[in-house]
Amino acid sequence: MGKLTSKTAESLARAGIPGKTNDGDGLYFQISKAGASSWIFRYKLDGKSREMGLGPYPAVTLAEARQLAADQRKVLAAGADPLAARDAAREQKREAERQAQARRITFETLAIEYQQAHGASWSEKWRKGWLRKLELYAFPVIGKMPAGEIQTEHVLKLLQPIWATKTRTADEVRGQIEQVLDAAKARRLRDGDNPARWRGHLDNLLSKAEKKKARQRQHFPAMKWQDVPALMLKLAQNEARVAVAARLMILTGARAQMVRFAAWNELDLDAGLWSLPAARMKMRKAFYIPLAAEVVEMLEALPRIEGSPYLFPGQGKTGVMHANAIRNLLHDLGHDDVTRHGFRSSFRDWANEATHYPREVCELALAHDERDQTEAAYSRSDFLEKRRALMADWAAYCTSTPATNVVPLHPRNRA
Secondary structure (H helix, E strand, O other): OOOOOHHHHHHHHHHOOOEEEEEEOOEEEEEOOOOOEEEEEEEEEOOEEEEEEEEEOOOOOHHHHHHHHHHHHHHHHOOOOHHHHHHHHHHHHHHHHHHHHHOOOEHHHHHHHHHHHHHHHOOHHHHHHHHHHHHHHHHHHHOOOEHHHOOHHHHHHHHHHHHOOOHHHHHHHHHHHHHHHHHHHHOOOOOOOOOOOOOOOHHHOOOHHHHHHHOOOOOOOOOOHHHHHHHHHHHHOOOOHHHHHHHHHHHHOOOHHHHHOOEHHHEEOOOOEEEEOHHHOOOOOOEEEEOOHHHHHHHHOOOOOOOOOEOOEOOOOOOEOOOOHHHHHHHHOOOOOOOOOHHHHHHHHHHHHHOOOOHHHHHHHOOOOOOOHHHHHHHHHHHHHHHHHHHHHHHHHHOOOOOOOOOOOOHHHOO
């Protein structure tokens, strides 16, 4: 039983004489030099004496102080250091409070942070458009909500009014919401499945027919595939670096944006492979482009520019060549009637009309993956090799003599 009484503690506090009075079992009533009263728990650990404050008097009563001291003796008996255990508990509480505060961050703030984190490699136009779509369609419904509170009904509420009339835009907005919420989950700001996920979720709630139409490629003015070799010959005779960029774009079927920001560390010329990270792809999924021998030879001859990681450096703030550089080159060559993106259609028309490659292989060569998740998981490596053969045939055709060019068929490509 303790040595002190409530009246004794009250008297000691009123007297205000500095010192410590023992209650027993390590509990002391302390009067500081400034006259403040408090409770102290004294104990030894590894032969060293330590003191732990249990709170001020009279806010903490004698009975409460004895209970607190008893709790610390249990910690000590378990082989732990009461001070260290208390500090760890306090840090855990602070972390929980920080996490709770973070979980109150709104979707709008998270979307802006996502754009800032990933938008460095995006064009200015794409960066502004990415955020603008969310401002128009997502923020009015979920902008002020914490990520952890956003559920399927909220996503449907903003998508359903535009799914039939602006399907492409609606699907892009859905994908952006999915990206932001995935990032939030990675930061432990939400739990559970992503309510904006398409496969196995929203595809059961929104029209798949509209989704399929939304994925139809836009029609860009394209050069006839029969005319591509003549253009490639002109480009090969042009020593400008942008001409190499144009040839790379045509020979790989890549988008102009992918070529503009092409970096040397993405290329493995020995393996004949161009690896594009998810952040560089329109669908935010890593993609691998097999490089034909003609492409590898062209890139091996391309000198590196000191101080730049890019194949096609520029003077602007992006560090790469101007967005209209390839277009301007095409115009200078007298091709005002075609667009950069149109060469993807030229490739696709060639593959459809002049080869026997399966549709899914040709589509995947353009990063249009129409397979379901299970099929994609089992056929990924095989498709890469099939695409390698396809792109080798395309490169051979593009670099053939214009007047006599024929379509070379890879052994796998013959009927």
